[in-house]
Amino acid sequence: MARQFNYKHLHYFFTIAREGSIVKAAEILHVSPQTISGQLTVFEQSLGVALFDRIGKRLVLSEAGRLAYSYAEDIFSLGDELQQSLNAQDLIQQFVFTVGVTDAIPKILASSILETGFQLEGAIKLVCREGDFDALLAEMALNRLDLILADRPLNPGIPVKAYSHLLGESGLSFYAKTNSAAALKEGFPQSLNHQRFLMCGDKSNQKLNLQSWFDTELIAPNIVAEFDDSALMKYFGQSGHGIFSTASIIEPHVTSQYGVAVIGRTEAIKERLYAISPERKVKHPGVKLLAEAARELYREYVSKLV
Incomplete structure (x- = not known):
């Protein structure tokens, strides 16, 4: 013993x-x-x-x-949190809700979902962590995260007790600087062939999907840069350095914020959003609220396609 x-x-x-x-x-x-x-x-x-x-x-x-x-x-940090949570006299103690957001998730999509966390009853302190998928998953394994927003589900057999919940999916939109967009719209997607293209980095699930789609469509764009930071990629696209793509659900934001025009869309590539949580059935009030907010955003997106 x-x-x-x-x-x-x-x-x-x-x-x-x-x-x-x-x-x-x-x-x-x-x-x-x-x-x-x-x-x-x-x-x-x-x-x-x-x-x-x-x-x-x-x-x-x-x-x-x-x-x-x-x-x-970790043990004594969790002990301090437990003491704070169980201290009935400390009624103004903030409820800490810690969310990890992978680098590949567009900031506007993440912020639209996360801001609903302030609808929780009582005081809340929202803590956002950003990083790559594996690093955030390691944080969750140590009980440091309540939720991860990611563009991919957990791989089978991964040694972490966590579960994937699909929140929604959208197609992919392609953008170019306004003065060159009109010509590129004609013959899309073949018009992308040999054009300067800004690709998302290896941390994004989109890269592999795009490369597979290019091969299927017999398109060979000239990839001039790769970006882990999707916001930086959009700024380069805004400056006219190449065509770029994002999930179609954030298309209105991209066109208004960065002054670019849509040259085409495809539903053959799906950009998915997942919530990774420590629970198979979501029970945490913060996770439930954010998951429903995300699903509502995707329902609105789908309704506009019909």
Whole structure:
């Protein structure tokens, strides 16, 4: 039978590592340095590893110590959140709702969905994290995210307990600077052949879909640049450096914001939006609200196509 983990020892270790010395940790914990030192030795013996390397009078975290410290940091951070959530007297404590948004999601689409989070009853603090899909998924695995908005679902067999929820899909629109758009509209999509094209980066699911569609349509655009940041790609398109594409659902925003014109659309490529959550059935009030807001946006988009 495994020995029960001693969280008091973990707290001693965490404080020593955070403060950088046993003496400072003893002052904060209101115990003697001898007590702290003894408890650390007991903790290391129970784990079977050295958490610090002793260099003269200095304590430096060992490789095992750095790993233990990262877990301790998460454990005590979650403990603080639990205490705040259960403190009935602190009625003005803000409800923290943390959402990760992948780089590939258009900012206007993400903001339109996320702003509905302020409709939640009571005080809310919305925390937005942006990054690539894998990095955000790692954050969710550590319970640091309540939701991820992504352009792809989870791959089968991924070692993270999370679930994909399709929120909606739209076709793809292609844009060019207004003074060259009229000529490119004729014969679309073959008019894209050999034209300067601004491609989304490898972090976007759109890139692979576009390349496959180009091959099917026997189109060979001249790809002059690739962008992980979709907003930067639009600015380059606005300046006339090439044709670019976005999900059709944000077409009105793109044409008005960047002064470009639509040269064509295709429904053969689908841009999808997924909510990745820790729950198979969405129960979190914030996640439910945002998911419904996203689905409503896509319903409005589909109704305009009919």
